[in-house]
Amino acid sequence: MDYMYAPGKNHLFVPGPVHIPDQVIRAMNRNNEDYRSPAVPALTKILLEDVKKIFKTTSGTPFLIPTTGTGAWESALTNTLSPGDRIISFLIGQFSLLWIDQQQRLNFNVDVVESDWGEGAKLDVLASKLAADTAHTIKAICIVHNETATGVTNNLSKVRKLLDEYRHPALFLVDGVSSICAIDFRMDEWGIDVALTGSQKALSLPTGMGIVCASPKALEASKTAKSVRVFFDWKDYIKFYNLGTFWPYTPSIQLLYGLRAALDLIFEEGLENVIERHRRLGKATRLAVEAWGLKNCTQKEEWFSDTVTAVIVPPHINSSEIVRRAWQRYNLSLGLGLNKVAGKVFRIGHLGHLNELQLLGCLAGVEMILKDVGYPVKLGSGVAAASAYLQNNIPMIPSRI
Ligand SMILES: Cc1ncc(COP(=O)(O)O)c(C=O)c1O
Known part of the structure; x- marks a missing residue:
């Protein structure tokens, strides 16, 4: 049964959770299994190898943890x-x-750079x-690759260059929750020590x-x-990796197949x-925003995010009203402004799992919503700007040529 049913597919354009591909839904539609049988370890072993590819690492050790991005931080x-x-x-x-709040609650001495x-x-x-830390008191640099609240992507290779330039041994910890599998991410090349993501973002899982x-x-x-x-101790995982059984506690069988x-x-x-x-989805969205005469929250091109665009509304409009209407009238889910930008x-x-034509629907x-709330947008202006760009840039679908 659907709560608050609406016909057709919901246009789910929040920056996670995202739509799950039908192929994944079908793969997950299965019964529980004994995770101690040989089948689940065999599946896990290959998953652990394959998942390294999305981090672009050969030397990293992955952990598939029953948790969310917040648990992955911890x-x-x-x-x-x-x-x-x-x-830092x-x-x-x-x-x-939120990550800084967690760091403080875990009693680290957090040097916040705002x-x-x-x-x-x-x-x-x-x-x-x-440069000032010749005694190497800084033990780690923590950075969110793509800040989902503002649509800002940080340059991780520059962070690595600085660590190398100052020959600083600090660990390099990166939140790739809204970047990995969507924005260029190179764990080994950028010397990242811990990289993490959550299943409901670009991987398009539950x-x-x-x-x-x-x-x-x-x-x-x-x-x-x-x-x-305790729950998050890598030691327990590694123990079971070495035993070849892989799981210190019960995995979600369905998520593994997903x-x-x-x-x-x-x-x-x-x-x-x-x-x-x-890249195309990000660029097309930004072109539409520009055509509407609205500003991107992201202040400089170098930080533009290809996974989320935060659009600033004129002062007389409350952006929450836009999000409310989108859902109530058009079956479109947009992301709210959070905290300072609420x-x-x-x-x-x-x-x-999203293509260009779906984006044009959004x-x-x-x-239409902008017009509803009294912003004088010309209907079709953003769609025209985005589709003019897309028409020139969408490649043929390789499997269909
Ligand atoms: C960049 C980033 N990090 C961490 C989180 C927290 O992840 P979760 O809500 O899965 O705990 C989010 C959630 O949206 C996020 O966007």
Whole structure:
């Protein structure tokens, strides 16, 4: 039974959770199994190898944890750090704020580097802190790759360059929750020590699996890290990896089969093609926003996000009203403005199992809603700008040529 049924497919354009592909839904439609039989370890073993590809790592050790992105954060922190450790953390929006809150509640000594919402991490401040830290008191740098609240993507290769420039041994911990599998992400090349994501974002699975990947350096750090951890302890996972049974506790069988199907779809399309598709979705959305005469919350092009666009509304309009109407009248789900930007922005999520024509439906909906709330937009203007770009840039579908 549907609560608040509406005909047709809901246009789910929040930046996660996203639509689940039919192939994945079908793969998950199965009974429970004995996870101690040989089948589930065999499946898990291959999944652990394949999941490394989405992080672009060969040396990392992945953990498929029954949790959400928030639990994945906790896993990354508690396995590598000790209470009192000094860490640098960038506050650029609601999700980096929540991660910082968790870091503080776990009793780390958090050196917060704050930016205005809509701006990226202040890497010049990082440079001066690294330069001053000759005693290496900084144990980790924590950064959200793509701040989902503002649509800001940070430049991770620059962070790595700074760490190398100052020969600083700090661990490099990255939240890739709304970037991995959608925005270029290179764990090994960028020397990331812990990278993490959640199943309900670009992987297009149900919520419930946190995927954390640890570098050899992070695994080494976990041997001496003193933070209390039980459920998230990597040691327990590794013990069962070595036994070949893989699971310290009961996995969700359905999510494992779902992950298999989700990875198959990503590999069939090609990870680079997936990333390119997100580039087109991001660019098309930004062109529409510009055509509507509205501003992107993201202040500079270098930070534009290809998975989420936060659109600033004129001061006389409450963006929550736009989100409410979208759902009530057009069966379109948009993202609310969060915290500091509540009422001021609405967000268009353009990630996961999504194609360009679906996006145009969303953009057409946004135009009608803008008109509904009294913003003088010309119907079709954003769709025209986006489709003019898309018509020139959508490639042929490889399997259909
Ligand atoms: C960048 C980022 N990090 C972390 C989280 C938290 O993930 P979860 O809600 O799955 O715990 C989110 C959720 O949207 C997110 O966007």
